[in-house]
Structure formats: structure tokens, C-alpha cells
Amino acid sequence: MSKLHLVFGGRVSDPQTLDFTDLKALDIVGLFPDYASAEKAWRAAAQRTVDDAEMKYVVVHLHRLLEPDPALNQGG
Numbered sequence: 001m002s003k004l005h006l007v008f009g010g011r012v013s014d015p016q017t018l019d020f021t022d023l024k025a026l027d028i029v030g031l032f033p034d035y036a037s038a039e040k041a042w043r044a045a046a047q048r049t050v051d052d053a054e055m056k057y058v059v060v061h062l063h064r065l066l067e068p069d070p071a072l073n074q075g076g
Contacts, residue, residue: 002033002034002063003033003034003035003061003063004031004032004033004062004063004066005031005032005033005034005035005037005038005059005060005061005062005063006028006030006031006032006038006059006060006062007028007029007030007032007038007041007042007045007057007058007059007060008026008027008028008029008057008058008060009026009027009029009045009046009049009055009056009057009058010022010023010025010026010027010055010056011025011054011055011056012054012055012056013054015053015054015056018056018058020056027045027057029041029042029045029057031062035059035061038059039059042057042058042059045057
């Protein structure tokens with residue numbers, strides 16, 4: 001199974017958070033089958049907006065959401 005990764009970005013209220021201000025205006029860069037290709041796309045997108053402190057791009061490890069670690073679900 002591929003380890004899916006999502007790369008997206010948008011305006012944030014504070015560059016130290018992930019509080020995106022306008023969810024309708026998110027820039028969905030794409031889905032990627034591995035971290036290396038996702039990181040390459042993330043770097044390219046982030047570089048395009050490097051002068052805009054309110055823009056932030058992230059890599060989401062979708063495979064971790066689809067197959068959560070069973071050890072984390074114990075005891076609760």
C-alpha cells in the first residue's frame with residue numbers, strides 16, 4: 001500500500017499555528033504516494049510564497065489516519 005500524503009496550504013492567522021483563516025481558499029497542491037515526492041511539492045509551494053508570512057504549506061500523512069497505530073488505542 002502506498003503511504004499517501006496530502007500537501008496543502010493557505011493563509012494562517014498566526015504563522016506559528018495551523019489556524020487557516022479561509023478554508024474555501026486553501027491551495028490543494030495534491031496527493032502523493034510517498035514522503036519524498038510530497039516534500040518536493042511542499043518545498044516548491046512554500047518557496048513560491050516565501051515572502052508572504054501569512055501563507056503556510058503543510059504535509060499531512062494520510063496513511064497514518066487510514067491505518068492508525070493499534071498500540072495507541074490500548075487502555076482507553
